Amino acid sequence: MTPDVLIVIFAGVLGLLVGSFSNVLIWRLPRRENIAFPPSHCPHCDHRLGVIDLVPVASWLSLGGKCRYCRAPIKARYPVVELLTGLGYAVIAMLFPPLTVGWGALGLMLLFTLLLVGSAIDLDTFTIPDELTLPGVALGLIFGFLNGRAGVGTLPDFAGAVQGALLGAGLLVAINQFGSWVLRRFRERSYPELPIGYQQISLGLIAGAWLGPWWGTGVGVLSAAVNMAAGRVIRVPEWLTLGGLLLSLVLGSAGTGPGMILMVQGALAAAGGVSLVAGVYWWLRREPEDEAAGTDSAEEPYDASAMGFGDVKLAAVIGAFLGWERLLVALVIAVFAGAILGVAQLAMKRENRVKFGPYLALGAVVALIWGQQWVSGYRQLLGL
Incomplete structure (x- = not known):
């Protein structure tokens, strides 16, 4: 693979991770909550989420769109935001190569x-x-x-x-x-x-x-x-x-x-x-x-x-x-x-x-x- 292709792939993965954090911002900012503390938790049962619960897109799919602990439904917006961010970052890296535009x-x-x-x-x-x-x-x-x-x-x-x-x-x-x-x-x-x-x-x-x-x-x-x-x-x-x-x-x-x-x-x-x-x-x-x-x-x-x-x-x-x-x-x-x-x-x-x-x-x-x-x-x- 060429360096530009590797960067596009890396940008897409980075976008998935940033998309996961974006969901935190979408939930907490309107409520004037701290975006770092407490750690990620289910808004329904307040159970702290583990690393396995926070894998972008994959966790939502594996859990069938429900909380692992209380089985409350998780909005489809969560994986959508992650996917859009991953796609957006990859497209930006393709159109504006970081090796060129810095x-x-x-x-x-x-x-x-x-x-x-x-x-x-x-x-x-x-x-x-x-x-x-x-x-x-x-x-x-x-x-x-x-x-x-x-x-x-x-x-x-x-x-x-x-x-x-x-x-x-x-x-x-x-x-x-x-x-x-x-x-x-x-x-x-x-x-x-x-x-x-x-x-x-x-x-x-x-x-x-x-x-x-x-x-x-x-x-x-x-x-x-x-x-x-x-x-x-x-x-x-x-x-x-x-x-x-x-x-x-x-x-x-x-x-x-x-x-x-x-x-x-x-x-x-x-x-x-x-x-x-x-x-x-x-x-x-x-x-x-x-x-x-x-x-x-x-x-x-x-x-x-x-x-x-x-x-x-x-x-x-x-x-x-x-x-x-x-x-x-x-x-x-x-x-x-x-x-x-x-x-x-x-x-x-x-x-x-x-x-x-x-x-x-x-x-x-x-x-x-x-x-x-x-x-x-x-x-x-x-x-x-």
Whole structure:
């Protein structure tokens, strides 16, 4: 066997093992449980599982999908997650040979696990844990740095990872901001967050359009600092921020200011920056009693929202690992898949919410495999 074939096989076996651990994350993260202690045990009888009970796929098949000790049924999702992870890792090792792309291949495998675990949790709980997304963004930036040092042209370097993370979060949160504004029939938010939240993100949008991403992010963070110093929310009207952004883009298209394209890029990147700052702040501010109860202040009143904030952070993860061009491909795939499959989901389950995380993950996998060819073909079509 050639070294590349051996690496693909090794990657597949590694994926099976990581898939087994992924099942632990899927079960424990939503429940705020320690992912290492206690050791693996049956959720029904609490009996500690031995090594023979934890062999990926094989243990489930040999036990007939039931616990060895209490005979309670074990979900088929366990071997499915293990098989998908093994297959995903093998495909990544085949398309992005580690001997060629170096650490970048490991980064893509990590991204695949984050997407799979986040999707499974989203399907169960309508949430995507910060413990996955926010460290995932940081890891994407680290692998971007390693890609840059290794000269891996097919994957983003550090600057590309930063741009991808900011634009990923910014694009999703901008959709949420305008969608939520429409859902509220253009009324102001009744429950703005203190000290940082959607109002500061909207402020980052308009400030970033005129001042660029970093100054725009700074304006949003400064607004949060003012709120913190005042001990209350200093309202920033959305007719001024979101309405002002629309007017700014009209002016930009007419040749005023930096120009419409740069204004859009600056607005989205700044909004993404403020979103990630807000995400980290609220993650660190989570109350211990909320963690113990398995809630995150979910019973507090809230304004209508077009999209979950977990999706915003997941888009940042995708952008950090894949870059902004593949991120756009992922988002287009996610929107089409969500439009088709989401309608069927709503019809069958009679739910009024679509779990968008799995569609984002599906789009990211498609973009990972075919995104670069599609982007190159699009550039050739435009003569770029």
